[in-house]
Amino acid sequence: MREIEGIEKVVAYLQPHMADIEARFHAENESYINLMNRPHDIIGRLLKYHLVVEHYLERFLAEHYGIENIRAAKLGFFNKVELLPSRASSAAFVKPGILKLNSLRNQVGHNLGADISFDDLGPINGVLDVARPGVGFQAPIEAIEAFTTVACTWLIVPPKELHKRPVRRMPSTLCV
Incomplete structure (x- = not known):
């Protein structure tokens, strides 16, 4: 796998915020799924x-x-x-x-x-x-x-x- 220079620093910086990032992802994903599932x-x-x-x-x-x-x-x-x-x-x-x-x-x-x-x-x-x-x-x-x-x-x-x-x-x- 190809490494991206500096990715470790980004991951370390984001680590304390991962729960919020995942919660936001799941909320946005649910919103997207609801829009896609609207009857057409x-x-x-x-x-x-x-x-x-x-x-x-x-x-x-x-x-x-x-x-x-x-x-x-x-x-x-x-x-x-x-x-x-x-x-x-x-x-x-x-x-x-x-x-x-x-x-x-x-x-x-x-x-x-x-x-x-x-x-x-x-x-x-x-x-x-x-x-x-x-x-x-x-x-x-x-x-x-x-x-x-x-x-x-x-x-x-x-x-x-x-x-x-x-x-x-x-x-x-x-x-x-």
């Missing part, structure tokens, strides 16, 4: 929902604004969401929830100890109150999953030929 299912699901919404977000922006290659603009998720209309559009309805989804993804993505509660969902809850009235969710991640479905649906731009179709009135016999 929620992190993975949240990231997946975020990526799926981003896919539909890019499609919406490309179709709505006629942008041929939205990815070439190298916009971040937040910037893409900011390009969504804020009123008079189906996308405007889900925009606040998409912004919240992004902040939750950032919260979990930068802090392994982060937990998400129903109170943290904010505008996501508002969208679900309208789009999924009366549905109870067992966990916040389930509500986020349901929101993802709603958001993606509302971000779909109908084909141009459907834009020009005349709106027909419902026959009066069907009206209540």
Whole structure:
């Protein structure tokens, strides 16, 4: 074994502190193990929902604004969401929830100890109150999953030929 010059002096200096050093090591090791053992299912699901919404977000922006290659603009998720209309559009309805989804993804993505509660969902809850009235969710991640479905649906731009179709009135016999 190769010796390191002066190591004996370092070991002798540290010897009276070894109990504290070992205690600190064990505390840090336990903290590390706890972080590594945190369930990653929620992190993975949240990231997946975020990526799926981003896919539909890019499609919406490309179709709505006629942008041929939205990815070439190298916009971040937040910037893409900011390009969504804020009123008079189906996308405007889900925009606040998409912004919240992004902040939750950032919260979990930068802090392994982060937990998400129903109170943290904010505008996501508002969208679900309208789009999924009366549905109870067992966990916040389930509500986020349901929101993802709603958001993606509302971000779909109908084909141009459907834009020009005349709106027909419902026959009066069907009206209540």
